[in-house]
Amino acid sequence: MRRGARGARHRDRRGLPREREVGGRAARRGPAQARGGVALRRRHPRGRDDARLRPRRPRHRGTRGLRSEPAALPLLPRTRAARRPGAPGAAERAAHPAPRRGRRRPRGPRRRAGAGRGPGVTATAVGLCGLGSAALRAHLPALCRAEETGAAVIAGVCDPDPARSETVVARTRRARAFPDVEALLDGSGCDLLVIASPPSAHLPAITAAARRGVDVLCEKPLGVAEGDVDRLRDLTGRAPSWLVATVHQYAHATACRVLERWLRVPARSGRPFRLEVEVERPGTDPLSAGGWRAAGDREGGILGDHAVHYLALCHRLDPGTRVLDAHSHGAPGRETASVELAVGPGTARVGVSYDGRRRRNLVALSLPDRGAELRWEDGELRRLRDAVPGRSHPTGALSDRQFVNDLYGALYDDLLGHRDDPGWRDRQRRETVEVAALLAEALRLSHRA
Known part of the structure; x- marks a missing residue:
């Protein structure tokens, strides 16, 4: 093993490589790892170029292999394929360069496209x-x-x-x-x-x-x-x-999305489940203008005020959801009602009351074949295994007026961001009509009872 002019090692024992007449540097030959006194690391296993330079040190006589330390050198920029000459749109980008931006936005799922952002978007x-x-x-x-x-x-x-x-x-x-x-x-x-x-x-x-x-x-x-x-x-x-x-702004609550993910698997695989909903209110909303919630059946009563959100949840899980039975009793503004539904292979019960002692919301999902249960009660989301409570996760409470009002922001983001999507429009139209049909059937059965 012999050394060149800059300390590079060469396995060829017959002689050193010829050196240039000017500058005294050895002609570069072979792979990048054998060039000169520094070594380039190989391509990063995740697909990114880790181009940090490593100064090569002489071999220590008492050990095998080379010892190296990272140098304080900047990362080399990657070449973007879209910037190469001849790439699609390269001529247009060269003729009309985009303004320089500061911090680059993340790509992929980390970047959340907001409604109305970007040039050329009409409000x-x-x-x-x-x-x-x-x-x-x-x-x-x-x-x-x-x-x-x-x-x-x-x-x-x-x-x-x-x-x-x-x-x-x-x-x-x-x-x-x-x-x-x-x-x-x-x-x-x-x-x-x-x-x-x-x-x-x-x-x-x-x-x-x-x-x-x-x-x-x-x-x-x-x-x-x-x-x-x-x-x-x-x-x-x-x-x-x-x-x-x-x-149906409840659908944009984080805990509601977790429940939907839990329910989607058994609903599609044919495994039984049970969904229990309890809503308790001490009367109608005192902040409501006009007092229409106390008008009874003419305005939908408590079934139209609260139960309809959970009818929409069941419809999103299974468009074939059916109302099995419904009951209602009590004076308008203080009534109590319940609805039984068939949701795919499972069942659901929605119980709502204007005659409660406090503001309370409970949504409990049970998976009997797994011995698992997920409970969302006010501001707490908890998973249970074989009736043993697990760790509690704080979340928004549907009994909190301000939390429910804040969900409208996410609802409008979804609406304004997807209003031009034909598939999204079609899903919203079908949900509107079918949930209205579920509520109409629940009201009809509750009147009969």
Whole structure:
């Protein structure tokens, strides 16, 4: 083993490689690992080039192999295939270079595409019909945040109370007040109508929007009156590309998504499961404008106020969900009701009450063949194995008004980010109609009992 001019080792014992006349450097031959006095590490096993240089040290006589230490040298930049000459779009990028950015955004699943982000995206013009409690506490804060990101703009509002309309207009950027939903649709030029009026006024507003081809996001519930489901099916059948979606904001809670993942496997594999839901409220919402929740069957009662969220959950798990039985008793505003459902190979029971002592929500999923249970009770998510409680995970509580209001932000992100997706629109239309049909059947059976 012999050394060259710069300490490189050569296995060829017949002589050293010829050296250049200028500079005294040996001509580079062989692989990169044998060039000169530094060594390049091989390609990183994860597919990235680890190009940090390692100074080569002389072999220690008492040990075998080479000893090296990492040098304080910068990483070498990778060459992007898209920047090579001749790559697709290279000429256009060279003629119109993009502005330099600071910190690079992560790619893949780590990057969350927000609604309305990026150049060339047109903001969705939104018209808001009804300025009651749901609009002021949930819809308007979420829409104002969407305005800040450029995803939406509030074009107009309408409400039977002109003072409410003027108050909202004064707090928004471009919104105008209109006397009714017909004037709002004709004068605001909105692309999306958000309906936050009492349930009995939902279908007339939906019909007015459908005649003009304006997409609809409607507060729950739908299907509270006889014939509503047939009219919905007729409207969606006439315009297959028209969007009508319902506000089922519970679906955007993290714990609800965990429950859906747990339920999806047994629902598709045919394994039995049991879903138990308990909702307890000490009366109707005192912050509600107009008191429609205490109007009883005309506005859907507690089944339309609370149980409909869990009917939507069951429908997302199995579109063939059926109502087996339903019961309701008590005076309007203090009633108690329950619904039994068949959800694929499993069953579900939804019990709701306006006659409770406190605000409480419980969703419990049992998998008998595995001896496992998942319980979401207020702000705690806990897994049990053979009735032995596991570790508790803090989460949002459906009994917390502010948590439920904050879910509207995720709902609007989903809506504004997927409104142009035909598959998403079709799923929302089917969910709106089928959940309304489940609620209508539950109301019919509860009246019979």
